[in-house]
Amino acid sequence: MNFQSHNEGRVASRGGILAAADRIAAIVTRTPLLPVPATGGRVWIKAESLQLGGAFKLRGAYNRLAQIAPEQRAAGVVAFSSGNHAQGVARAAGLLGMPAVIVMPADAPTVKLDATKALGAQIVLYDRRSESRERIAAALAAERGAVLVPSFDDVDVIEGQGTVGLEIADQLGRAPAQIIVPCGGGGLSAGIALAVPDTQVVVAEPEGWDDMTRSLAAGEILEVAADAPATSCDALQTMRVADRTFTALATAGAHGAAASEAQIHAAMRYAFGLGLVVEPGGAAALAVWLAGTVPAKEGDTVIVCSGSNVDPQAYARIIG
Structure with a gap:
């Protein structure tokens, strides 16, 4: 089964x-x-950096894997990720007694590679500039008869990530005026x-990697340029967003904002001052708010920070 047929x-x-939310509540x-x-109690941080595994990804991964039929589980799952979805899938697979193979970029932070291995997953490395992780993962899934679990282009994954939004509204006791969300492929933001x-x-x-922002402004999907600049936000380096995440966000009237490397690193330092370890990609939402690119609105503003899987040496340089 591939993700196209599953989502058909x-x-x-x-x-x-x-x-x-009911399915994953105990996990x-x-x-x-x-x-x-x-901020007068009107601006909040949703600290998904404190989620099990350091990011929101376990929500969607477990929601997807828990619905795989028992007779399919022995063949396992295949996923592709720079590290946070990798850990979410690996952890969910371990909880459900399933083998997992994760296709990860060769330049993924060592802390993410090591954590994924420690959870029992097999890792297959690829070059994110010259190879397609989707093609590699699809071939592996076909070869093994495994279920392919994409990081954002999947209905169950999106619905699992959307539980972040339910929690926010429940914790506030009301729907906030706005939620600012880090975005790679758009699974979390679409779910919210x-x-x-x-x-x-x-x-x-x-x-330079603000393809969802530009796509929403243009009314059609625009890919990341081939000469996109280097970024420390490895978790947000998605070359093209999915039709389903773009459509959900466009229908909801969402818009976007981009942060510079300096602004992202400043946000990491700000979060550190609050007692939160946040990786570059997970600090993007906080960065655009601190920069004033997305000002507070009348009512509550919630900023999602996720995740905390950052290389210790790189983090020390940024914080220092």
Whole structure:
């Protein structure tokens, strides 16, 4: 089974997110909603960096894997990821007694490679500039008869990620005015947009990799340029967003903003001052808010910070 056939005729929905919340409740951490100092209690950080595995990815991974039929589980799963989805899938597979193979870029942070191996997954490396992780993963899944679990282009994955939005509204006791979300392929932001339809969703991306931002502004999907600049946001280096994530965000009226490397590193230092370790990609939403690119609105603004899987030496340089 590949992800196209699994998703055939299905569209992610708020009802699916509610079902996912029940399915994953005993597995994931209900992460805290922290007030940002000196904002009058109207700006909050949703600390998904404190999620099990250091990122929100376990939500979607477990929601997807838990629905694989028992007779299919022995063949396992195949996923592709720079590290956070890799760990989410590896952890979910371990909990469900399934083997996992993860296609990861050769330049992924060592901390992410090591953590994925420690969870029992087999890793296959690729060159993100010259090879297609989707083609490699699809071939491996076909060869093994395994289930392919993409990082964002999957209904169950999107619905699992959308539980972040449900938690935010429940913790506040109301839907916030806006939620600012780090965006790679758009699984988290699309899920949140479906979960809290009355909330303005703003996607945050690194400069040069802001394809969802540009796509939403243009009304059509635009890919990342072949000569995109280097970025420390390895988790957000998606060359093309998915039709289903783009459509969900466009339908919800979402828009986006881009952050520079300097702004992202400043956000990491700010988060550190609050007691949070946040990797570059996970700090993108905080970066655009601190830079004033996305100002606070009347009502609550929630900033999603995820994840915490950053190379210790690189982190020390940035924080120092």
